[in-house]
Amino acid sequence: MSILVIASLAESLINFRGPLLAALQAKGMQVHVAAPNLPEDSAVHQQLKALGYVVHNVPMRRTGTNPVADAFTLWQLWRLMRSIQPSHVLGYTIKPVIYGSLAAWLAGVPRRFALITGLGYAFQGQAKALGGLRALVQRLYGLALRRTDKVFFQNPDDQALFRNLGLLPPGTPSCVVNGSGVDVEAFAVAPVPPVPxxxxxxxxxxxxxxxxxxxxxxxxxxxxxxxxxxxxxxxxxxxxxxxxxxxxxxxxxxxxxxxxxxxxxxxxxxxxxxxxxxxxxxxxxxxxxxxxxxxxxxxxxxxxxxxxxxxxxxxxxxxxxxxxxxxxxxxxxxxxxxxxxxxxxxxxxxxxxxxxxxxxxxxxxxxxxxxx
Structure with missing residues (x-):
């Protein structure tokens, strides 16, 4: 079995998902990772490769809604999945969830998962101009999530919001996990300084x-x-x-x-x-x-x-x-x-x-x- 984990920020694969990738690898899975700005000569690429992961550099604009650029991202992710044929796909943050899930469905990936790590500016911003953006993002979420096998949330409020807005269909299972977790050994207790x-x-x-x-x-x-x-x-x-x-x-x-x-x-x-x-x-x-x-x-x-x-x-x-x-x-x-x-x-x-x-x-x- 193999899994493709898709991120919008390359560094997060190490900083936020490092232990998860290691746990997947320990289960005997071949771990592929994909993110923008991951050329072979980059430090993050080399770190991930040294850990035994197969690294893929994919075009993706972390912010913005350029339809041509986003369509190109979707196509490139589809091509990648058709090439490596993973048994599982997991995307996290907005664009990897939306375009990763859609590409995985189109490519016939058997098991498709999404991790909602927060709502982002399109949900939280107050400007009137965001009305159209919010509607677009929600529509895309709905299209993508109904094609997943399970959606992970990091708090119950986000889970309830997605259900209430109809972005998460009744037939799609979901689960709340306790965030990304923290390595309690690496982040060891230190004495509290006396000065506030x-x-x-x-x-x-x-x-x-x-x-x-x-x-x-x-x-x-x-x-x-x-x-x-x-x-x-x-x-x-x-x-x-x-x-x-x-x-x-x-x-x-x-x-x-x-x-x-x-x-x-x-x-x-x-x-x-x-x-x-x-x-x-x-x-x-x-x-x-x-x-x-x-x-x-x-x-x-x-x-x-x-x-x-x-x-x-x-x-x-x-x-x-x-x-x-x-x-x-x-x-x-x-x-x-x-x-x-x-x-x-x-x-x-x-x-x-x-x-x-x-x-x-x-x-x-x-x-x-x-x-x-």
Missing amino acids: HFLLIARLLGDKGVREYAQAAQLTRALYPQARFSLVGWLDENPDAIAQSELDAWVKAGTLDFMGRLSDVRPAIEACSVYVLPSYREGTPRTVLEAMAMGRAVITTDAPGCRETVVDGDNGFLVQVKSVDALVEAMTRFITDPTLSTRMGQRGRQIAEEKYDVHKVNAVMLKEMGLA
Whole structure:
């Protein structure tokens, strides 16, 4: 048997799906991976090849809805599947799910699976111009998902939404898994520093709550100058991206310590005392799981995907979406009671081990795919 795993971002095959690919390989499957920007001389290509996977570079624009480009992606994926004839296909994120599932159906792949890791800008954006885009994406989802054998979701809210919108037909089975999981051995517990130090790791997008984080940092620092606020991430081509000028202003004012894009986020998490993710909606936020595994308390929003990771008052605090005041209040509680971050961080580690261990998450996926 063989499986083709399709991604829209090459690095995610290692960073997010590495343990899953290894688990599939351990079951005796030949593992093929496909993503854009994977030429043979790229570091990611070489890493994947060294792990024993067959690597395919496919044309795919991660964002945008150019019909010619997307049709070419569909055709190329169909050609690839006709060539390698996998027994299983798994796509994750919007375009790999839509075009990967359709191509697999057209190519006659026996077992077809989709993993919904979040909704994306087409669902979450508020601009009126998004009405047509949203309708198109939902129609394409409906076409693709009714041709899958099973759809995996990372939180029950997304599953319910897809069912209610009719994107997931009644006859198509679905399953909620606990996110992408986290390697609790690689993300080991680290001592909590004594100085209040908050951290956000995210693509620099509006719907990740980056602006709210910056505003809350500015207000909190005015009251507690000793507090530090760090930001890890990168500017994105998404229409909802933070502008370079905004980022420059925060850094110049001393509001945020911008650390850029890190290949290894563990040193940044180790340096913080509390992890913050004010996102509007997630699948299940991987960075929160990593912070929990390293023994960090979490402030996140009472939003789909985020609320699953935090028991309010136990391993962190849940705050209202888009509420700067609620963020400031939660941050202040950690500053005025230094014992909270250590106690809540210990509970976060326990929850990560019990619920989000990547090997437990992958075992569920393999079982649901008939590969256990």
